[in-house]
Amino acid sequence: MLTSESGFPEWLPADRLVEQAFIDTIRQQFELYGFAPLETRAVEPVDVLLAKGETDKEIYVLSRLQADEDEPDEASLGLHFDLTVPFARFVTENQGRLTFPIRRYQIQKAWRGERPQAGRFREFYQADIDIIERGDLPITADLELIQALHDVVNALPVPRVRIHLNNRKLLEGFYRALGIEDIQETLRIADKLDKVGADGVRAMLIESGLGEAAADACLALSTIQSGDAATIRERVAALGQTHDLLDEGLAELAFVLEGVRTAHPDDIIADLSIARGLDYYTGTVVEGKFADIPDFPTVCSGGRYDNLAAGKGDEKLPGMGVSIGITRILSKVLAEGHLRASRRTPSCVLVALVDEETRQQSSAVAYALRQRGIPCEVYNTPDRFGKQIRYADRMGIPFVWFPGTDGADEVKDIRSGDQSPADPASWEPPAEDWHVRIEEVEP
RNA sequence: GUGGCUAUAGCUCAAAGGUAGAGCGCUUGAUUGUGGCUCAAGAGGUUGUGGGUUCGAGCCCCACUAGCCACCCCA
Numbered sequence: 001m002l003t004s005e006s007g008f009p010e011w012l013p014a015d016r017l018v019e020q021a022f023i024d025t026i027r028q029q030f031e032l033y034g035f036a037p038l039e040t041r042a043v044e045p046v047d048v049l050l051a052k053g054e055t056d057k058e059i060y061v062l063s064r065l066q067a068d069e070d071e072p073d074e075a076s077l078g079l080h081f082d083l084t085v086p087f088a089r090f091v092t093e094n095q096g097r098l099t100f101p102i103r104r105y106q107i108q109k110a111w112r113g114e115r116p117q118a119g120r121f122r123e124f125y126q127a128d129i130d131i132i133e134r135g136d137l138p139i140t141a142d143l144e145l146i147q148a149l150h151d152v153v154n155a156l157p158v159p160r161v162r163i164h165l166n167n168r169k170l171l172e173g174f175y176r177a178l179g180i181e182d183i184q185e186t187l188r189i190a191d192k193l194d195k196v197g198a199d200g201v202r203a204m205l206i207e208s209g210l211g212e213a214a215a216d217a218c219l220a221l222s223t224i225q226s227g228d229a230a231t232i233r234e235r236v237a238a239l240g241q242t243h244d245l246l247d248e249g250l251a252e253l254a255f256v257l258e259g260v261r262t263a264h265p266d267d268i269i270a271d272l273s274i275a276r277g278l279d280y281y282t283g284t285v286v287e288g289k290f291a292d293i294p295d296f297p298t299v300c301s302g303g304r305y306d307n308l309a310a311g312k313g314d315e316k317l318p319g320m321g322v323s324i325g326i327t328r329i330l331s332k333v334l335a336e337g338h339l340r341a342s343r344r345t346p347s348c349v350l351v352a353l354v355d356e357e358t359r360q361q362s363s364a365v366a367y368a369l370r371q372r373g374i375p376c377e378v379y380n381t382p383d384r385f386g387k388q389i390r391y392a393d394r395m396g397i398p399f400v401w402f403p404g405t406d407g408a409d410e411v412k413d414i415r416s417g418d419q420s421p422a423d424p425a426s427w428e429p430p431a432e433d434w435h436v437r438i439e440e441v442e443p
Numbered sequence: 444g445u446g447g448c449u450a451u452a453g454c455u456c457a458a459a460g461g462u463a464g465a466g467c468g469c470u471u472g473a474u475u476g477u478g479g480c481u482c483a484a485g486a487g488g489u490u491g492u493g494g495g496u497u498c499g500a501g502c503c504c505c506a507c508u509a510g511c512c513a514c515c516c517c518a
Contacts, residue, residue, distance in 0.1 A: 127518095298518065323518060390479080391478090414477090414479085
């Protein structure tokens with residue numbers, strides 16, 4: 001990765017080929033689940049971006065260099081920091097033209113003005129799927145989206161991702177049963193368990209105004225973690241708190257957990273420490289992390305948001321969605337050297353240029369190959385063949401084509417050195433060489 | 444936004460106040476249209492920017508800029 005402007009990653013072509021392969025795979029998986037594509041504009045009115053309490057979100061605001069001083073403040077537009085808020089806005093605006101339930105996928109960049117760090121960027125790709133329904137969105141949607149999330153991340157050639165599940169209703173009901181008033185603040189602190197540890201969370205909870213008993217209860221709740229729904233139920237019940245919202249959240253969590261685990265028992269657990277920072281979530285919340293890279297931040301996440309989009313009158317437009325951090329995942333697997341593109345260009349064949357007089361002949365070979373879908377390029381200048389082959393070698397182009405007189409062409413596999421007569425109208429490369437492959441590198 | 448660390452060739456890094464260097468990469472040649480290996484030669488630097496201390500600064504001091512790490516927060 002090149003980082004001439006911190007947080008705004010730029011990739012060399014070889015790495016961009018990997019990124020494109022990721023995007024292709026994700027898109028294919030999303031479409032397998034029947035999500036339809038959507039692209040929203042890069043900007044939203046700032047008040048839309050801020051509407052859901054994201055006041056401390058680092059939003060890039062748009063301004064024109066040539067704006068007149070007496071012009072009305074047009075700093076009303078900002079770059080979106082995720083794809084969920086723009087989607088909810090889009091649905092709110094276009095609900096008359098859309099058929100519910102709306103299942104859409106969206107793979108776009110998002111921008112956040114936070115300080116960059118390992119795995120954290122100011123400009124990055126996200127890949128989202130969401131469902132928004134009119135009136136009531138059943139809990140089965142939560143289950144479906146988490147299954148889809150699991151399938152998509154597992155279709156990518158990346159280290160194993162474990163999905164951590166929780167439910168905001170469960171936490172909020174528990175907190176209310178304890179008489180806690182500042183739910184948001186308590187959620188925020190509880191979310192830090194993996195970062196500051198149990199003692200740290202306990203101290204912060206007490207500092208926020210909780211009594212020692214309440215803080216201990218919150219902590220005990222947060223440390224519950226299991227892949228088994230019955231165990232979760234027992235351990236929550238053992239804490240002795242009762243509240244309708246708690247029961248509702250527990251039932252939803254158990255439903256989703258059991259549903260996903262029937263297919264993938266090892267990759268998903270209920271983890272009551274997951275709270276999520278974004279405060280528009282109202283029920284299911286989910287975070288995915290590399291199972292064996294505990295210090296690396298969340299690579300995918302999502303949740304249920306019942307109040308982000310607004311219907312006409314009293315009608316609700318509840319939604320559920322998940323998001324995959326493409327740039328974050330990519331930066332890690334590339335930095336670790338786990339993956340690489342099989343070559344640095346789509347070209348499968350380099351057609352050599354013998355001299356200027358026969359340039360047309362080389363072009364004709366390339367044309368014939370392209371007619372049959374074989375990506376190729378003609379070398380620029382009639383350098384000696386050693387240079388032309390060296391260029392192919394550096395680019396990872398597997399074949400060099402030598403035009404001959406009277407159709408006596410030859411093609412050379414520069415990996416093996418084998419060279420043999422070939423006809424541009426019929427020769428084709430082995431299937432595995434046709435297009436760039438993404439290769440997993442053994443350490 | 445807060446705190447700490449860093450900045451020398453394209454990359455990774457040396458040079459302990461006294462003439463800026465290595466490895467890799469790049470170019471050329473040995474190789475007469477056929478690469479990789481080897482050997483030889485070569486190109487490439489106002490040491491991030493600006494100021495200061497000193498006979499003398501890549502090195503010490505100050506400011507700025509940028510990068511990295513942690514916090515905040517998060518994909």
